[in-house]
Amino acid sequence: MLTELRLQHQQRQFLIAARRLLSERGEANSLGLARELVARLAALEPASLEAVFHRLARDFNPDPKMVLAAAQAYADTPEAEQLLALIKLSEPPRQELFRRLNRAPGATGTLVRLRRALLTGLSRHPEWRGVEADLLHLFSSWFNPGFLQMRQVDWNSPAQLLEQIIRHEAVHEIDGWDDLRRRLQPDRRLFAFFHPQLPEEPLIFVEVALLPEMPGAIAPLIDKKAETMAPDKYKVAVFYSISNCEPGLKGVSLGNFLIKRVAEHLQREIPRLKTFCTLSPIPGFAAWLAKTELAELPGLKKVQLERARAARALLQEACGGEWAKLSQAEPLAKLDEAQQQALLRLAAVYLVGQTATPQGDPVARFHLDNGARLERLNPLGNRSAKGLKQSCGLMVNYLYDLGKIEGHHEAFTQGDIAYSRGVAALL
Known part of the structure; x- marks a missing residue:
């Protein structure tokens, strides 16, 4: 009482x-x-x-x-x-x-x-x-992105901030201090964004790997025992993880053009960097693949839809109708060339045909709305349990061409998705 x-x-x-x-x-x-x-x-x-x-x-x-x-x-x-x-x-x-x-x-x-x-x-x-x-x-x-302040996080940053980075990493879990230390070495960068009213609380952060070429797999990027790369080999900046830290800001567009801000900062620091891209998961793909009968998809021509149905039938036969098998490393590794191509085709169909709709893949929507181009699909790019379960092991490279970001963003708001010739060939 x-x-x-x-x-x-x-x-x-x-x-x-x-x-x-x-x-x-x-x-x-x-x-x-x-x-x-x-x-x-x-x-x-x-x-x-x-x-x-x-x-x-x-x-x-x-x-x-x-x-x-x-x-x-x-x-x-x-x-x-x-x-x-x-x-x-x-x-x-x-x-x-x-x-x-x-x-x-x-x-x-x-x-x-x-x-x-x-x-x-x-x-x-x-x-x-x-x-x-x-x-x-x-x-x-x-919390308009124009108010957010960008800071680079390094090993000398306050321990409280580093602990928050470990706790809030949402894409590729940070396995303790040694793992974090490797992600803060010279060939890696981590940028966090803060609001003036919350100066000690990161709202969102971006992790970047500096590499000689566009990567197709995540494991080498987050290997805490990997050797540090020499600066003269930096040619590509890869955004491999973006994490929101505050659930109370769900639905608030913090990420709009933040990648562009990071890319422009890196280009000033390292002029030899010419390519800016991501290595991203497709978290909605496996669920879509198992449930969708491909009756119709916006933006796809009739012939593309027919090829997609044939690809789905081939994969259904390969897994015996048990779509969960395509979320396991061993069955995926046993797919022959035609079956592997069918999986890539269906992923391309999903990303191009579904992303412009509200039911589209959230990661794809984020990057394409930020002005990226769908560049390349990578089979078995993520062999982690999460990557296999959500994306059938597939990963995507989205390309950020700094001169075309605004144009791609405007096109996406009208329902048009920018994608490469390589992706077009899969459709």
């Missing part, structure tokens, strides 16, 4: 403070009230936090009658004054609440953690979607 009373008291005090902050008096004294409210928010217990989400979703919405009246006024007289009134009245009051909260020192991090907690319960509480949409809307402005 005491616990329930304490939770109710927490919720009540928070909501009273929120109303005060949104009042005229609150606007005049916003900094002190915001600081007080941020402290209360950070101290809320999980049960109280859920109750606060419910109240934010229910009690901090626009007044529907006032919105309707403003909309009708704008429809009758579509001029700037009526439009501005409609915009003001249709904005949920909780957006202004979050803005005023963000005036307090440390509030940005608290709000990011607030959204992280909200996202964990969103599937159970769809009524919170309005609150989530408001936070996403605000974060998309506050």
